[in-house]
Amino acid sequence: MKTDTGQAAWVDTVGHYAGAASRFAAYAVDVIVSWAAFALALAGVSFAILIVTGRSVSWHTGSSISAAVVFAVWELTYFGYCWAAAGRTAGMALLGLRVVRADGTDLDPWRGVLRALVFPLSIILCGLGFAGILVQHEHRALHDLLAGTAVIYSWDAAAARLRFAAHAAGRPSPGRGAASPAPGEAVPPPSG
Amino acid sequence: MERVLDLVVQSIDVDALAQQVDVDALLRQVDVNRLVQRVDMNAVIEKVAVNALLDQVDINHLIARVDIDAIVRQTDLGAVVSMSSGHVAGRAVDIVRAQGVELDRLIDRWVRRLLRRKDPGLVAPPALRNAEAVT
Numbered sequence: 001m002k003t004d005t006g007q008a009a010w011v012d013t014v015g016h017y018a019g020a021a022s023r024f025a026a027y028a029v030d031v032i033v034s035w036a037a038f039a040l041a042l043a044g045v046s047f048a049i050l051i052v053t054g055r056s057v058s059w060h061t062g063s064s065i066s067a068a069v070v071f072a073v074w075e076l077t078y079f080g081y082c083w084a085a086a087g088r089t090a091g092m093a094l095l096g097l098r099v100v101r102a103d104g105t106d107l108d109p110w111r112g113v114l115r116a117l118v119f120p121l122s123i124i125l126c127g128l129g130f131a132g133i134l135v136q137h138e139h140r141a142l143h144d145l146l147a148g149t150a151v152i153y154s155w156d157a158a159a160a161r162l163r164f165a166a167h168a169a170g171r172p173s174p175g176r177g178a179a180s181p182a183p184g185e186a187v188p189p190p191s192g
Numbered sequence: 193m194e195r196v197l198d199l200v201v202q203s204i205d206v207d208a209l210a211q212q213v214d215v216d217a218l219l220r221q222v223d224v225n226r227l228v229q230r231v232d233m234n235a236v237i238e239k240v241a242v243n244a245l246l247d248q249v250d251i252n253h254l255i256a257r258v259d260i261d262a263i264v265r266q267t268d269l270g271a272v273v274s275m276s277s278g279h280v281a282g283r284a285v286d287i288v289r290a291q292g293v294e295l296d297r298l299i300d301r302w303v304r305r306l307l308r309r310k311d312p313g314l315v316a317p318p319a320l321r322n323a324e325a326v327t
Binding site: 010013015016018020021025094095101102135138139153160163164168 | 260261264265282283285286288289290292293294295296297299300303307315316317318319320321
């Protein structure tokens with residue numbers, strides 16, 4: 001997809017409100033990352049208990065409720081810390097998204113924590129809290145409205161476009177083959 | 193004496209006089225190179241207010257007209273970019289992000305059509321919108 005000036009449309013979207021697909025993909029990545037980290041930590045704790053006490057611990061029996069509580073706290077910590085410290089989680093960093101205040105200025109740490117605290121509300125209401133991402137003018141979910149935040153595209157799209165152009169021009173760096181065309185870019189005629 | 197001069201000047205038909213002058217022949221006799229050599233270019237440049245001149249140039253408009261793809265194709269800039277930024281993971285991330293934005297735009301278009309929204313909507317938060325307007 002190209003604009004009238006021949007420029008890929010996504011280059012101009014940096015700083016704009018992020019849409020549903022990117023945000024959902026970022027959330028999916030975060031769920032996987034946080035869950036994997038939690039499972040690793042749990043395995044580490046189990047191993048430590050086994051080494052120290054000689055008894056193996058199963059998290060799937062009587063202590064499943066406590067494990068669920070710990071998991072909930074972990075999720076809160078993961079999202080809260082990431083938003084408070086950097087304004088983005090691992091998934092958001094991967095998808096090039098960032099949480100900002102509703103007016104577009106940088107997020108205050110406490111607002112990041114507040115966003116994490118109210119985030120479950122969007123899930124609890126049968127996921128309806130997320131509908132705002134689709135239908136609201138500013139693509140803000142319920143937890144965004146409550147915490148006074150918004151999610152924007154924040155990545156170096158101009159540099160990415162240059163990289164795509166470099167690959168499409170058929171000048172790969174040593175050790176790599178000729179590149180495929182970039183998304184939204186026209187395929188240039190073969191040079192030489 | 194002045195009165196006489198005034199009368200003489202008034203009686204001259206300047207237009208008719210100018211028509212009789214062969215300007216081309218006159219210009220042919222002018223040695224432009226010699227003329228230019230006598231001009232102190234440094235003094236001329238010093239008199240030019242470069243900053244005022246640059247203020248009037250719309251840099252963004254100029255940059256928008258630059259065909260980056262063509263520059264990359266025709267120069268070694270592409271190789272430099274590839275070598276400086278290039279690993280497969282980085283490229284994969286670029287693709288994921290770009291595809292995500294394209295998909296977002298597609299979904300947004302469908303939702304707007306479904307909700308019969310005519311207005312273009314807000315594309316950026318106020319602070320970032322203002323920053324865009326400035327740059």
